[in-house]
Amino acid sequence: MKYELAIADKTYSSWSLRGWLLFEKFAIPVSCQSARMYQPAFHQMLEDFQPARLVPAMKFDGIVVQDSFAMAETLAEQNPDIRMWPADPAARALARSVTAEMHASFNALRDACTMNLRRHYPDFQPSPAVLKDAERMAELWAFCRATFGQGGPWLFGKYSIADVFYAPAASRFATYNLPQSATADAYITAHLSDPAFRRWRAMGIAQNYIQPGYDLDLPQGTWPGPTPLPARSVDAGPSENASCPYSGKPVSDFLELDGRVFGFCNSFCRDKTVADPQAWDDFMKIYQK
């Protein structure tokens, strides 16, 4: 099956993150189109995905599937060998329940704490309604982990669609410094440390789209995920590598890490690597050589 996916700003679009993780975490090949929210290009992109009016939306064989839950179910049905839902029927029923609750609820938390992967606000003061949502979410995570979480850090042990749906929520706990139980803390850490999540966040930093109205006027702290290796972009080579670790093309854009210079075939691939070198296996292979 040949899939196409429409998504938006990687820093702010929580539903896009879910759409992308459905492919990335389960290694389903996809061709991605991306546009900034609230811009004419966003609506132009979706003209190819009618009748979708929001992202994510996906397409295969000329058929459009809009809405992240519909996409998850369609991908799970079309790729049964990948086991995107837990294999055990009882675990699967609970996974569907908590995924549906995420999809349909938690409006106070979602409205007050919009996804913002560039920010950490240590002094954010959650309202009682936000705290209630955060507590309910942590309660669900603890229940899933205690009942079916053996064998891995995810809600059902192994990563499943339920984790896809809670990935943006985990980032909201991190951005807004929401109170965390020990179980919630471990689950949030699993998301923040997940290489796919780190790649998405790094690409958002490289995109450098700043959406007006999303940042809060509060003191900022350091992002609570893993500390990136201290890479920085530099104007010129020569680099240790002659070809880009991602495309194999000749290098034109450079970064420096530990006094060593590495090259890439475009500035976006250089910048996403600067943002979080360890998120990128193909870069780490040349760095660790």
Ligand SMILES: N[C@@H](CCC(=O)N[C@@H](CS)C(=O)NCC(=O)O)C(=O)O
């Ligand atoms: N229920 C939808 C929600 C999709 C949604 O709200 N998408 C937002 C991005 S996070 C969007 O497209 N916003 C653009 C707009 O409102 O114009 C889903 O699960 O996919």
